[in-house]
Structure formats: C-alpha cells, structure tokens
Amino acid sequence: MKVERRVISVIVQNEHSVLARITGLFAARGYNIETLTVAPIPDSNLSRLTIETKGSVRVIEQIIKQLHKLIPTFKVIEHEEMVEKEMVLMKFPINESLANIQALCEAYNGGIMNVSSHHIITMIADEPKRVKHFIEAAQKFHPVEIVRGGVVAMERE
Amino acid sequence: MEMTGAQMVIEAMKLEGVDTVFGYPGGAIMNVYDELYKQNDFKHILTRHEQAAVHAAEGYARATGKVGVAFVTSGPGFTNAVTGLATAYMDSIPLVVISGQVPITLIGTDAFQEIDATGISRGCTKHNYLVRSAKELPRILKEAFYIANSGRPGPVHVDIPKDVTAEIAEFDYPTHVEIPTYKPTTKGNVRQIKKAAEAICNAKRPIFYLGGGIIHSNSADLVRELVAATQIPAVETLMARGVLEHDNPMLLGMVGMHGSYQANMAMSEADLMIALGPRFDDRVTGKLSEFAKHAKIIHVDIDPSSIGKLVDVDYPIVGDLKEVLEVMIPKVKECVDPDKYQAWRDILKRYNEIHPLTYEDSDKVLKPQWVIERVGELLGDEAIISTDVGQHQMWTAQFYPFNFPRQFITSGGLGTMGFGFPAAMGVKRARPDKISINFTGDGSILMNIQELVTAVENRLPVINIILNNHYLGMVRQWQTFFYEKRYAETDLSFQPDFVRLAEACGGIGYRVETKEEFDEALKDAVDKGVVALIDVIVDRDENVLPMVPSGGTLYNMMLEYKD
Ligand SMILES: Cc1ncc(C[n+]2csc(CCOP(=O)(O)OP(=O)(O)O)c2C)c(N)n1
Ligand SMILES: [Mg+2]
Numbered sequence: 001m002k003v004e005r006r007v008i009s010v011i012v013q014n015e016h017s018v019l020a021r022i023t024g025l026f027a028a029r030g031y032n033i034e035t036l037t038v039a040p041i042p043d044s045n046l047s048r049l050t051i052e053t054k055g056s057v058r059v060i061e062q063i064i065k066q067l068h069k070l071i072p073t074f075k076v077i078e079h080e081e082m083v084e085k086e087m088v089l090m091k092f093p094i095n096e097s098l099a100n101i102q103a104l105c106e107a108y109n110g111g112i113m114n115v116s117s118h119h120i121i122t123m124i125a126d127e128p129k130r131v132k133h134f135i136e137a138a139q140k141f142h143p144v145e146i147v148r149g150g151v152v153a154m155e156r157e
Numbered sequence: 158m159e160m161t162g163a164q165m166v167i168e169a170m171k172l173e174g175v176d177t178v179f180g181y182p183g184g185a186i187m188n189v190y191d192e193l194y195k196q197n198d199f200k201h202i203l204t205r206h207e208q209a210a211v212h213a214a215e216g217y218a219r220a221t222g223k224v225g226v227a228f229v230t231s232g233p234g235f236t237n238a239v240t241g242l243a244t245a246y247m248d249s250i251p252l253v254v255i256s257g258q259v260p261i262t263l264i265g266t267d268a269f270q271e272i273d274a275t276g277i278s279r280g281c282t283k284h285n286y287l288v289r290s291a292k293e294l295p296r297i298l299k300e301a302f303y304i305a306n307s308g309r310p311g312p313v314h315v316d317i318p319k320d321v322t323a324e325i326a327e328f329d330y331p332t333h334v335e336i337p338t339y340k341p342t343t344k345g346n347v348r349q350i351k352k353a354a355e356a357i358c359n360a361k362r363p364i365f366y367l368g369g370g371i372i373h374s375n376s377a378d379l380v381r382e383l384v385a386a387t388q389i390p391a392v393e394t395l396m397a398r399g400v401l402e403h404d405n406p407m408l409l410g411m412v413g414m415h416g417s418y419q420a421n422m423a424m425s426e427a428d429l430m431i432a433l434g435p436r437f438d439d440r441v442t443g444k445l446s447e448f449a450k451h452a453k454i455i456h457v458d459i460d461p462s463s464i465g466k467l468v469d470v471d472y473p474i475v476g477d478l479k480e481v482l483e484v485m486i487p488k489v490k491e492c493v494d495p496d497k498y499q500a501w502r503d504i505l506k507r508y509n510e511i512h513p514l515t516y517e518d519s520d521k522v523l524k525p526q527w528v529i530e531r532v533g534e535l536l537g538d539e540a541i542i543s544t545d546v547g548q549h550q551m552w553t554a555q556f557y558p559f560n561f562p563r564q565f566i567t568s569g570g571l572g573t574m575g576f577g578f579p580a581a582m583g584v585k586r587a588r589p590d591k592i593s594i595n596f597t598g599d600g601s602i603l604m605n606i607q608e609l610v611t612a613v614e615n616r617l618p619v620i621n622i623i624l625n626n627h628y629l630g631m632v633r634q635w636q637t638f639f640y641e642k643r644y645a646e647t648d649l650s651f652q653p654d655f656v657r658l659a660e661a662c663g664g665i666g667y668r669v670e671t672k673e674e675f676d677e678a679l680k681d682a683v684d685k686g687v688v689a690l691i692d693v694i695v696d697r698d699e700n701v702l703p704m705v706p707s708g709g710t711l712y713n714m715m716l717e718y719k720d
Contacts, residue, residue: 013338016287021279028280058465065462071284071304074338 001056005034007079007153008064010049013072014040021070022049031055031063035086035150046074052128052151081156087125087149088134094118096141104141108134119144158329162291163188163322166255169298171198172330175226177217177586178202179210183230184270185257188322190228202586202615205607207234209579211241211254212605216583218250219566220541222375224305225250225583230257232270235316236277240573243281245312247570248396249373251305252312253298260320261289274316283311288318291326303334308341309460310373341459345476347484353431353455353472354488360429360453362501363389366412369396369569370434370458370478377562379482380433381405386486388495390505392420394435396569399559409505410514413441414705415551418512418714419505421705424449425712426504432456434478437467438570439707447710457481512703512716514555525549525624525695526556528675532594532622533558535679540592541566541584545577545601548630551701553596575604581619582612592620592683599625599649602690609662612688620682620689623655626697634700638718655692664688 012018019038026033034052041048053063067076088110092101094117101120105111108131110124124134128151135146160168166189170178178201182190193201204210207229214225225245229238235256245252259268275287284304286297294317301313357363371380377400384391384407392412393400401408410417412424424430430452435441442448445467455472456464464473474481516526529552532540542557543566544550550567559565566584568576577595585593602623612619626633629647636644656666665687667678675693682689703714 016289017275017279020276024279062462062466069460069462071336071339 001058003054003056004060005052005054006060007082007084007151008051008053008067009077009079009153010051010067010073011041011046011075011077012049012070013074014045014047015072018047018072019049021072022067025066025070026063029062029066031059035148037150037152050150050152077155079153079155082153083156084127084151084153085125086128086131086151087123088131089113089147089149090122090124090138090143091145092120092122092141092143094120096120101141104134104137158327159325160328161188161192161322162288162294162317162324162326163192165291165294165328166298166317166322167192167196168328169295169330170226173224173302175199175224178226178228179204179213179217179583180228181207181210181230181234182228183234183257185231185259185319186228186234186255186317186322187257188319189255189257189317201228202582202611204579204611206605207237208240208575209605209608209611211238211252212244212573212576212579213583213586214252214254215241215245215250215576216543216566216580217587218245218252218583219580220563220584220587222373222563223251223587224302225252227252227254229254230270231259231274232272235272235274239277239281240575242278242312242314244568244571244573244576246281246283248369248568249310250312251310253301253305253315254312255315255317257322258287258316258318261318262320264318275314278314281312282314283309285314285316287316288321291321291324294321294326295328295330299331300334300336304336304339308339309463342461342475343459343477343480345457345474345481345484349472349474350481350485351488353474354485355492356429356453356455356472357387357389357431357489358492358494361497362427363387363429363431363498364423364427364452365389365391366424366430366432366435367391367393367397367400368433368435369394371397371400372562374434374459374478375562376479376482379479379486383482383486383489386490386495387493387498388502389431389498390423390502392416392423394438394441395554395567397435398554398565399562402560403558409509411554413438413711414443414707415555415701415703416705417509417514417555418703418716419509421711421714422508423505425710427452430454434458436463442467443705443709443711447712516699519696522696523670523672523675523693525552525626525699527672528622528624528693528695529553529556529596531672531675532679535676536592536594536683538564540594541588543567543577543581543584543593543595545595545597546572546574546631547598547601548626548634548699548701549596549598549624551631552624574601577601578605578608578612578619578621581621582608582615582617585617585619593618595619595621597621597623598630599623599627599652600629603653606658609659609664609688609690613663618686618688620679620691622691623693624695625652625692626695626699627652628697630697631701637700638706638715655690659688659690662688664690667691669693
C-alpha cells in the first residue's frame with residue numbers, strides 16, 4: 001500500500017495529560033509521528049498540535065478518526081492547501097566561514113543568531129522539503145548540533 | 158451546599174440513580190467508604206477481589222444497559238481492576254470505576270500504594286480523570302456517567318486523591334452536561350440511509366450482519382421488524398446473540414470462527430452485506446482479503462472510527478442504530494419485495510442441510526453441547542446466561558436457544574477467563590427475577606472462585622455449571638489441531654473437589670456424570686435458590702466445530718476433525 005506523508009493539526013482542550021493521550025494513541029496503534037509541535041492558542045483554553053505523520057490512506061483515515069474520538073479533541077484539521085514551515089537551529093565550529101554560512105542561511109529565510117568564541121549559531125525557517133535541502137547543504141560546514149523545530153502548518157484560506 | 162469530596166461521591170451516586178456499587182476498600186479510598194457507611198440509598202457489595210468487582214459491575218451493566226459502578230483503592234486495588242476495565246472497553250460496556258489515589262501532595266514521590274493509575278487506564282478506558290480538587294468533582298462525576306453511556310458506550314475511570322476526598326467545596330451537581338469537544342452523532346445522514354435502502358431493495362443476495370451495537374442501542378425490536386419485513390437472512394456475531402429469536406426462520410446462526418456453515422457461506426456469497434453495529438472483528442472475518450468479496454457493504458455504527466477500519470464500506474452511516482433504523486425501515490418497506498430473495502434463501506437452506514450445526518450425542522459420556530441444550534430446554538427464557546472463556550463459551554453461543562437481547566453475557570473482545578462468575582453475580586443483582594446461570598470451564602472458574610463467598614454472603618444465587626473436561630480445552634483443541642498434540646500445560650487432571658469447595662463457602666456442590674444426575678442437580682439448585690457449583694464431567698476430547706482456523710477464509714471451514 002502506498003505510504004503518504006500528511007500534516008494534521010489537532011485542536012485540543014488544554015487539560016491534564018492531553019498530550020499523553022495523543023502520543024499514547026499513536027504508540028498504542030502503531031502510527032508514525034515524524035514531527036510534533038504543541039503550543040497553547042492565545043486567549044483560549046485550547047492548544048494546537050501539529051503532527052507530521054506517514055501511512056497508507058486507510059491508516060491516515062484511522063488516525064484522523066481516532067484523534068476525533070478522544071474526548072478532549074475539539075477539531076482535527078486535515079490539511080489540503082496549506083502553508084507549512086519548519087524552523088531549524090544549527091551550531092557550527094567558529095573556524096568555518098562565517099560569510100558562507102550567512103549566505104546559505106539567508107537563502108533559507110534565516111541568518112546568524114549568535115556567535116561566541118567557539119561556535120556560530122544559525123536559524124532558518126522554511127518548507128519541510130527545503131529544510132531537508134538546507135540540512136544537506138549545511139553539512140559541508142561541519143555542524144556540531146542540529147535542532148529541528150517540527151512542522152507547523154496553516155490553511156491557506 | 159458545602160461538603161467533602163467523599164460526600165460528593167456518595168451524593169453523585171444517589172443523583173445518578175445508582176442502586177448497587179461493587180467494590181473493595183483500602184487506605185486511599187477510606188474517606189469514601191466512611192461516607193458510604195453512613196448512607197442507605199444504595200447497596201455496596203463487597204467482592205473478594207477487585208477484578209470481580211469490575212466484572213460484577215459489567216454483568217450488571219450488560220444485563221440492564223445502565224452504568225455499572227465499582228470502587229477500588231489505589232495501587233494494587235486499582236491494578237487488580239484493570240482487567241475488568243479492559244474487558245468492558247473491548248465490549249463497549251458503560252462503567253464508572255472510581256479509584257482512590259495517594260494525596261496530591263504525595264503524587265510523583267513513589268508513595269506507598271501509589272501507581273500512575275490514569276496512565277495505566279488510558280489505553281483501556283473510553284476516558285479517564287485524575288481529580289485535582291474537590292471543586293472539579295461534581296462536574297467530573299457528571300461527565301463520567303454521561304460519557305460512559307452516550308455515543309459508543311465504554312468504561313470511564315475516575316482517580317481521586319485522598320486529600321481531595323477530604324477537601325470541602327461547594328456541591329452543585331450539574332443537571333446537564335456540556336462538553337464542547339464531545340458531541341456524538343446520533344442521527345444518520347438521511348440521504349445515505351435512503352441510498353442504503355435502495356441498495357437493499359436492489360440486491361439479489363443480501364445478508365444482515367448483526368453486531369453488539371444492536372444490544373447497546375436497544376434496537377433489537379427494530380431489527381426484528383426489518384428482518385421480518387424484508388425476509389432477508391441474518392447472521393449474528395457472538396455479541397449479538399439474542400437479537401433475533403433462536404427459532405426465527407431468517408436466523409442462520411452465529412458467524413465467524415465457530416459460526417455455522419450456512420452463516421459463513423452466506424457472508425461469503427452475499428452481494429450486499431447490511432452490517433448493523435458489528436466491528437468486523439478478526440474472529441468474524443477470517444482472512445480480510447477474502448472476506449465478503451462479492452458484497453457491497455452498508456455499515457451502520459455510532460463510532461466513525463469503526464467504519465472503514467478494516468474493510469472498505471460502500472454505504473457508511475454514522476449514527477445511533479435506533480435512530481437510523483427508524484428512518485430506514487419505512488424506506489425499505491416502500492421498495493422491498495421479499496419474494497425476490499427466495500432463490501437466495503433456498504441456496505442457504507441447502508447449505509444448512511448439507512452441514513447443519515450439530516454434534517454427536519453419546520450415552521457413555523456427557524457431551525457439553527447436550528448439557529447446554531438441556532439447560533435451554535429446562536430453563537429457556539427464565540435464565541440469563543453468562544459464560545467464561547473457552548470451548549464452553551463457544552458451545553454456549555452455538556447451542557443455547559437465546560431469545561431476547563441481554564440474555565447472553567460474555568467477554569467477547571478481550572476473552573477474559575474469570576469473567577463469568579462475578580458477571581453472573583452482577584446479573585443476578587440487576588435481574589433478581591431471572592435465574593442466573595454461568596457456563597464455565599474447569600480452568601476459568603478457578604480464576605475468580607473466591608466469589609463463592611461474595612455470592613453466598615449477598616444471597617446472589619448464581620448457578621455455575623462447570624463443563625469439566627479436565628483441560629484448558631480451547632487451548633488443548635488448538636494443540637490437537639495445529640501443534641501435533643503436544644499438550645503443553647493444558648492438562649487439568651489435578652483438580653479441587655468442587656463439591657466440597659462449594660460447601661466450604663456456604664454453597665451447594667453437585668458432581669454429575671449422567672443425564673439424569675444433571676437434571677436432578679439443576680432442578681435442585683433452581684428449587685433451593687442457592688449458590689451452586691455443578692461439576693459436570695464431560696467428554697474431554699470434544700472439539701468446537703466447525704472452525705475457521707485463524708487467518709483462514711470463512712468459506713473454507715474445518716467441518717470435522719479426524720484423528
Ligand atoms: C485470563 C486468561 N488467560 C488465558 C486465556 C487463554 N485461554 C483461552 S481459552 C483457555 C482455556 C479455558 O479453559 P476452561 O476454562 O477449562 O474452558 P474450556 O475451553 O475447557 O471449556 C485459555 C487458557 C484467557 N482467555 N484468559
Ligand atoms: Mg476445561
């Protein structure tokens with residue numbers, strides 16, 4: 001069966017152990033979590049989770065239904081047309097070329113965030129596909145640490 | 158009014174109309190038991206094990222459709238209750254289970270009898286709560302009862318720390334529930350129902366696939382009406398036994414691994430499957446790629462995640478079966494021509510003539526199937542029948558003449574040995590007008606045998622009929638068929654003296670080896686109205702047949718076993 005990538009947003013009541021319910025559901029039913037981000041929605045008692053997952057059409061459909069079934073779930077948004085972004089922090093040794101790193105990061109909506117006596121820290125934010133390219137391209141500057149933020153998404157309309 | 162958390166629990170029981178709580182006290186829940194002591198509104202039945210308390214609550218709920226309630230303490234009290242929660246969860250049984258927890262101030266410190274109870278119950282409950290303050294308690298308890306018995310029913314677990322049961326707060330019990338995130342769909346889509354009705358009228362070889370959802374939604378009467386109006390043959394899952402009268406001419410029997418030949422052939426050859434509240438369990442479908450290969454499928458279920466989970470559905474209808482059937486029946490009646498299915502009915506009849514569901518009786522040794530049929534003849538509709546798990550369970554499902562919904566109480570989804578006896582106690586408590594029978598095995602009965610004491614003490618005259626084959630029979634059967642008779646740890650030749658065991662606890666025991674002895678024992682137990690163990694020595698080599706080996710196809714049943 002064909003495996004698809006899907007980004008799903010889940011709006012949940014902000015309550016005790018709601019995150020455990022969701023991750024527990026994925027674990028118990030053997031679903032995949034590629035990335036996961038969570039934060040409260042301003043001026044509400046809700047939180048928004050963005051889950052990047054993979055599975056066959058039937059599995060994705062089940063994931064969505066099972067998420068719906070959880071009592072604290074307010075809404076499950078299956079993205080069709082969306083803006084997707086992921087943020088990445090990366091740390092390089094100070095002896096790498098500052099100018100080249102800067103140029104690379106700018107190409108991916110980012111730049112240099114901090115420079116200390118030992119390290120350069122950069123940030124980029126871009127579409128998941130491009131994030132992959134960035135991480136590949138950055139290898140030649142020998143990054144010592146990479147922190148990916150996970151995908152966030154919003155409907156276009 | 159202000160009161161303690163413990164008093165709130167008791168008040169909530171009253172307001173929810175609870176008449177029976179099954180449970181077992183301990184440190185963390187003592188405040189609640191102290192309040193329970195002071196009241197007279199409901200009865201508490203002290204089981205002798207927490208697992209039995211939850212199963213008894215399940216028996217109560219399964220027999221009535223009302224929410225069953227159990228109280229347990231923290232730590233081991235709760236972990237003992239988990240099997241009950243899981244059993245109820247798999248069969249969609251409405252329960253509220255309240256557990257004590259260590260005080261909030263100690264949570265997370267590995268305190269005495271502390272366990273992450275909501276962490277454990279998350280995967281085997283419909284919902285659960287860890288109560289943070291007495292202020293939340295009225296709302297949580299109200300929600301717990303509502304969630305347990307609305308939508309697709311299920312167990313709800315409420316974990317209450319000891320300091321919350323002592324805390325004083327305002328008690329204002331909500332009159333209705335407002336959970337913005339939980340609104341089960343009950344009304345089916347009318348356009349979709351209409352299309353399904355047309356599909357039924359246009360089909361040549363339709364079959365009703367009746368599931369446990371019919372029992373939960375109390376819609377057996379409507380199903381009977383629909384079957385009568387269409388004259389379409391029907392199969393029942395294990396959980397749907399009793400939906401149709403056992404002698405309903407349209408009933409082909411049980412479907413699945415130990416279903417009848419005609420039922421399984423009907424499923425395999427149908428061109429339209431009308432699935433009313435089943436869940437396409439693997440014990441029913443066999444190999445999925447071969448299941449109902451020629452059929453379009455109508456599936457009505459209140460749980461959207463149940464639809465399309467395992468097979469593709471052509472007419473999905475999300476809704477409460479009762480509401481859906483109320484709309485569907487008149488639409489089907491408008492277009493249906495029952496005579497049209499005559500050829501199909503004839504084919505199925507022929508299948509039944511070739512391979513009827515039957516067994517070979519003997520005058521040398523009692524056959525378990527005979528015992529079940531005999532109880533059916535003697536008690537019929539007077540009895541509510543619980544079972545444990547194993548061969549005896551399947552034979553009961555095959556051979557008891559079930560006649561009404563909620564007459565058959567069994568652990569289907571989880572298959573929990575030890576379920577039967579405590580469940581039958583809960584049944585007796587809920588339905589004192591009926592005779593409560595538990596068909597059990599010599600293995601299963603020992604898994605909650607301590608409940609003899611509870612049943613005797615509380616005058617819950619359950620009659621346990623042990624179909625004693627001196628084996629863990631169902632496992633032995635698989636070893637015979639699939640493991641070249643290597644009987645690894647399934648021989649139960651070493652046994653207690655069941656007669657003396659019953660007597661030691663204040664019940665009556667019978668040991669039976671002939672038909673006459675069986676009749677006498679059963680009559681005596683019924684007349685005396687006592688807790689009984691009837692130890693029936695049956696043919697130990699009997700197998701449950703026919704059988705679809707697991708992963709096999711429904712149309713390729715094993716019809717007999719030759720040594
Ligand atoms: C708690 C539990 N443990 C193990 C099993 C696996 N199991 C299924 S049927 C069975 C044998 C039951 O033996 P008995 O109660 O004597 O019934 P019989 O099959 O002989 O009628 C076993 C061990 C189970 N279903 N439940
Ligand atoms: Mg046995």
